[in-house]
Amino acid sequence: MRKGPTPFNIAAITAGLVFLYLPIAALVLYSFNASRLVTVWGGFSTRWYESLFANEALMGAAWVTVRVGLISATAATILGTLAAVALARGGRFGGRTLFSGLVYAPMVMPEVILGLSLLLLFVALRIDRGFWTVVIAHSTCTLAYVAVVVHARLVTFDRSLEEAAQDLGCPPIRTFLTVTLPNIAPAVAAGWMLAFTLSLDDLVVASFASGPGATTLPMRIYSQVRLGVSPEINAASTLLIAAVATAVLIYAIVGKWRRVKELRSEAGAGRRAAA
Amino acid sequence: MKTKRGERLAAIAPFLWLGVFFLFPFALVLKLSFSDQALAMPPYAPQIDWSAGLAGIRAFMSALDLETYARLKSDDLYLVAYLSSLRFAAIGTLLCLLVGYPIALGMARCAPNTRNILLLAVILPFWTSFLIRVYAWIAILKPEGLLNMGLEAIGLPGLSVLNTQAAVYVGLIYCYLPFMVLPIYAVLEKQDHSLLEAAADLGSPPWKSFWQVTVPLSLPGVTAGALLCFIPMVGEFVVPDLLGGVQTLMIGKTIWTEFFANRDWPSASAVAVVLLLTLVIPIVLYQRQQAKALEAGR
Numbered sequence: 178m179r180k181g182p183t184p185f186n187i188a189a190i191t192a193g194l195v196f197l198y199l200p201i202a203a204l205v206l207y208s209f210n211a212s213r214l215v216t217v218w219g220g221f222s223t224r225w226y227e228s229l230f231a232n233e234a235l236m237g238a239a240w241v242t243v244r245v246g247l248i249s250a251t252a253a254t255i256l257g258t259l260a261a262v263a264l265a266r267g268g269r270f271g272g273r274t275l276f277s278g279l280v281y282a283p284m285v286m287p288e289v290i291l292g293l294s295l296l297l298l299f300v301a302l303r304i305d306r307g308f309w310t311v312v313i314a315h316s317t318c319t320l321a322y323v324a325v326v327v328h329a330r331l332v333t334f335d336r337s338l339e340e341a342a343q344d345l346g347c348p349p350i351r352t353f354l355t356v357t358l359p360n361i362a363p364a365v366a367a368g369w370m371l372a373f374t375l376s377l378d379d380l381v382v383a384s385f386a387s388g389p390g391a392t393t394l395p396m397r398i399y400s401q402v403r404l405g406v407s408p409e410i411n412a413a414s415t416l417l418i419a420a421v422a423t424a425v426l427i428y429a430i431v432g433k434w435r436r437v438k439e440l441r442s443e444a445g446a447g448r449r450a451a452a
Numbered sequence: 453m454k455t456k457r458g459e460r461l462a463a464i465a466p467f468l469w470l471g472v473f474f475l476f477p478f479a480l481v482l483k484l485s486f487s488d489q490a491l492a493m494p495p496y497a498p499q500i501d502w503s504a505g506l507a508g509i510r511a512f513m514s515a516l517d518l519e520t521y522a523r524l525k526s527d528d529l530y531l532v533a534y535l536s537s538l539r540f541a542a543i544g545t546l547l548c549l550l551v552g553y554p555i556a557l558g559m560a561r562c563a564p565n566t567r568n569i570l571l572l573a574v575i576l577p578f579w580t581s582f583l584i585r586v587y588a589w590i591a592i593l594k595p596e597g598l599l600n601m602g603l604e605a606i607g608l609p610g611l612s613v614l615n616t617q618a619a620v621y622v623g624l625i626y627c628y629l630p631f632m633v634l635p636i637y638a639v640l641e642k643q644d645h646s647l648l649e650a651a652a653d654l655g656s657p658p659w660k661s662f663w664q665v666t667v668p669l670s671l672p673g674v675t676a677g678a679l680l681c682f683i684p685m686v687g688e689f690v691v692p693d694l695l696g697g698v699q700t701l702m703i704g705k706t707i708w709t710e711f712f713a714n715r716d717w718p719s720a721s722a723v724a725v726v727l728l729l730t731l732v733i734p735i736v737l738y739q740r741q742q743a744k745a746l747e748a749g750r
Contacts, residue, residue: 186558190570193555197577197629200588203598207591214596256466263463270460272467278739279470285735287687289707290724294477297721300494301480317473320466349458378581381689381704385711395583402583402694406591414584421579429572 201418208411225412235413238397241308242377245393249315250373256316257323257372258365262353264324265331284321291318292385299386306388314386315376322375323368330364331357363432370428374421485722486516489715496717520722530706530723534730537703540617540692541685544624545632548681549674551625552632556673557666559633560640567641578630586623586694593619593695615697623691628684632677639673640666672741679738683731703727 182190208226212219229235260280267273283291295314299306338360342352358365380395387393394413401407487496524530559570577585592598593614600610613619643666651661689704696702703723710720 181563182558182561186554186561189554190558190562193551193558193629193633194570194573196551196626197574200585200592200626201577201580203592204584204588256469259462260466262459263466266459267463268459270463276463276467279474280466281739283470283474285683285731285738287684287704287724287727287731289687289689289704290481290728291474293707293711293720293724294481295473297480297484297717298473298477313473317469320469324466353458374579378583380583381708395581398583398587399690402587402590406587406594410587411591414581414587417584418580422576425572425576425579 204411205415205418208408208415210408213408225408226416229409229412229416232409234392235394235397235409238392238394239413241391242394245308245311245315245383246373246376249312249319249376250369252312252316253319253372254323254365254369257320257368258327258361260320260324261327261331262357265328266336280324281321283318284325288318288379288381289385292382295382296385306386307391310386310388311383311391311393314382315372315379318379318382319372319375322371323365326368326371327361327364330361334360367428370424377417481721481724483516484718485520485725486518487718488517488519489718494717495715520718521726523719524722524726529701533701533703533706534726536701537686537688538730540620540624540702541682541688544621544628544685545678545681547621547625548628548632549678552629552677553636553674555629556633556636556640559637560643571637574630574633582627583690585627586690589619589623589626589695590614593622614695615699617696617700619695619697620692620700623695624685624688627691628681631680635676635680636670636673639670643669672745676738676741676745679734679741683734683738686731687727 209221209223210217210219211222211224257280260276263270264273264277264280292314295310295317296306299310304310334357339352339356342356343349347355378395379393380399383393384396384399387396398410398413401410484496489496555574559567559574562570590597595610595612595614597614599613603610613622647665647669648661651665652658656664687704688702689708692700692702692705693708704727707720707723707727710716710723
C-alpha cells in the first residue's frame with residue numbers, strides 16, 4: 178500500500194503554489210487596471226497595452242532582445258552540443274578535466290564576474306560594445322546549459338547504434354548526422370529553448386557587454402523599474418509571461434502526445450504480432 | 453575499440469571559444485586587480501607599451517602591485533559587504549530549505565499524474581523573467597502596496613517591508629525556491645516506500661520514521677539544492693538592488709557600483725577576485741557531488 182499525501186502535504190503544496198503564483202497573478206491583474214496607482218482599481222482597461230505598443234524605446238529594446246536571443250541561442254546550441262559530444266563520447270583525452278571545468282564553470286560563476294570579465298576583454302581588444310558583444314556574451318554564458326542537457330541525453334542513449342553504423346562503414350560525420358543527431362534532437366531543442374529564455378532574461382551580463390545603441394528589454398525594464406512601478410511594465414511583463422507559458426505548455430503537450438503515439442504504435446505492433 | 457578522434461575534434465570549437473571568451477577575460481580581471489585607477493579611457497594604469505618591446509612589458513609588470521587589495525582590507529565597507537552577502541546567502545538558503553522541503557515532500561507523495569502537473573507548475577515561474585518576478589514583489593511590498601492593502605482590510609497596522617532585509621529574503625526565497633525544490637523532489641521521488649512501511653511495522657511513529665529514514669536518505673538532494681541556492685545568492689545583484697534599498701550591502705551590488713558609478717575598475721576587479729575565491733569551496737563541492745551523481749546514474 179502506498180500512502181497518499183497527508184493534509185499537511187496538501188497544505189504545503191497549496192501554500193507553495195499560492196506563494197509562487199500570487200505575485201504573478203497580481204502583476205497580470207494590474208496590467209489591466211485603468212488607474213496608474215496600484216492601490217486603486219480604476220476599472221478594466223487595455224490602455225497600458227496601447228501605450229506599450231506606442232512606446233518605441235521599449236519596442237525597439239524588445240526587438241534587440243529577440244534578435245540577440247535567436248542568434249546567441251543558436252551559437253550556444255552548436256558549441257554546447259559539440260562540447261557534450263566530446264565529453265560524452267571522447268573517452269579520456271588530454272585536457273579533458275580542464276575542458277569539462279571550462280564548459281561547466283560559467284554556470285556557477287556569478288553573473289557580475291562574467292559580465293565584468295567580458296567587458297574587460299572587449300575593452301582590451303578595442304571592440305566597440307554593442308549588439309554583437311551581447312551576442313558573444315550570451316553565447317558564452319548559455320553554452321554550459323545546452324551542454325548539460327545534451328550530455329544527459331547522450332549518456333542514456335544506446336551507443337551500439339552508432340557503433341553499428343560505423344561498423345557498416347558509415348563515416349563518423351555521417352553517423353553523427355544520421356544516427357546521433359536525430360536521437361538527441363529533443364535534447365538539442367530543449368537546450369536551445371533554455372539558452373533562448375536565459376538570454377531573454379539576462380540583465381547583468383548584458384549591461385556590462387552592451388554599449389550605446391544596443392539596449393535589451395531587461396536593461397530598459399530595469400531602468401524604468403528603478404524609478405518605480407509602471408503599468409506599462411506590467412503590460413510588457415504580462416505579454417512575456419504569456420509567451421513563455423504558451424511555449425512551455427506546447428512543449429509539454431507535444432511531449433505527451435508523442436509518448437502516447439509511441440505507446441499506441443507499440444500496442445499496434447503487439448496486436449499485429451499476436452494476430 | 454574504436455578510435456575517438458572525431459568526437460575529440462568536436463572539443464576544438466567550444467574549447468577555443470571558452471578560451472577566448474571565458475578564460476582569457478578572467479586573466480584580464482586578475483591583471484586589472486593589480487593595476488591602479490587612472491583618469492583615462494580605459495580608466496586604469498599601467499598599459500602595456502607594445503612599441504617598447506620587452507622593456508615595455510617589464511615596465512608594465514613592475515607597475516603592478518597589491519595596492520588595490522590593501523585598500524580592500526583597510527576599507528571596512530568591503531568587509532561588511534562580504535560578510536553581509538554571506539549572511540544573506542546562508543539565511544536565504546536555510547529559508548528556501550524550510551519552505552521548499554515540505555513542498556518537495558508533498559509532491560513526491562502525490563500520484564504520478566498529479567506529480568507531473570505539480571512539477572510543471574513549480575518550473576513554470578522559473579522560466580519567466582527573473583527581473584519581472586522581482587518587480588512583481590515591489591508592487592506587493594511597497595508602503596501603499598498590496599500587502600498593506602490586505603492588512604488594512606482585516607484591521608491590522610501596515611508594515612513597511614520594501615527596502616528592508618526582510619524584503620531581500622522574500623525576493624531570494626521567491627527566485628531560488630525551484631532550485632531547492634527540484635533536487636530534493638528528485639531524491640524523494642525515487643525513495644523506496646517499503647522502508648517507511650518497515651519502520652511502521654517495527655512500531656516507529658511517523659514523525660520518527662521521517663527523521664530517521666526520509667531525511668537522511670534525502671540529504672544528497674538537500675546538499676545539491678543548498679549549493680544551487682547559496683552560490684548564486686552570494687553574488688546576487690538584482691534582488692538586493694531592487695528590494696533592499698540603499699542600506700542593503702551585498703557584494704554583487706558593490707562590484708556594480710564600483711564599476712558603473714565610481715568607475716573604479718581595479719577595485720571592482722579585486723572585489724570580483726575575492727568573491728570568486730570565497731565561492732571556490734562551495735563550487736568545488738557542488739562539482740564533486742555532480743560527478744558522483746553522474747557516476748551513480750550510469
